[in-house]
Amino acid sequence: VDRLDDVYFPRHGELFTLQWNGAQESLGADANADRISVDWTVARSVGRNSYVLSASGGAHVSGPETAVEDFYTLGGLFNLSGLSPESLSGPHFGVARAIYYRRIGSGQEGFLNVPTYLGVSVELGNVWEQRSDASFSSARVNGAAFLGFDTFLGPVYLAAGFDEGGGRSFYLLLGRIR
16 A cells, blocks of 8 residues: 655655565475565655654564575665665564655756755664564664755665664665665
């Protein structure tokens, strides 16, 4: 279900995705396995200020948990921003995000005059080897400060991410995050 008003910098709406992946030996997989994931996002705005809350999670439900190619990954902007992209991996994951941004550019006509946003995020999440290991106490806290441009080529982000353990990542991204 997708009712967001904008795919890159939403101001209003909700998004909910439920996905099941099933690998079957009869269809060429190495082993039978099932994974399920869920993604929920809600966006609201007041004037030029936008607030986005989202949560994502996934679990390996059945089959061998040793297939690294089937692991979920975290790291990168808005997915534990202080870590480099895909630096964590495991058969189970969860991440919650709170993102705030303010429109600071008018987006009037002209080549470089595009809608511009200044924002911050706070993220809480991790990957786990066992589903029973998932807990708030084992989750990592990360955050980011970013400048976003809604260009005709897609979004452009200049950002700095921070991890609770002191890690830092810097980003220059063109295109959709997810």
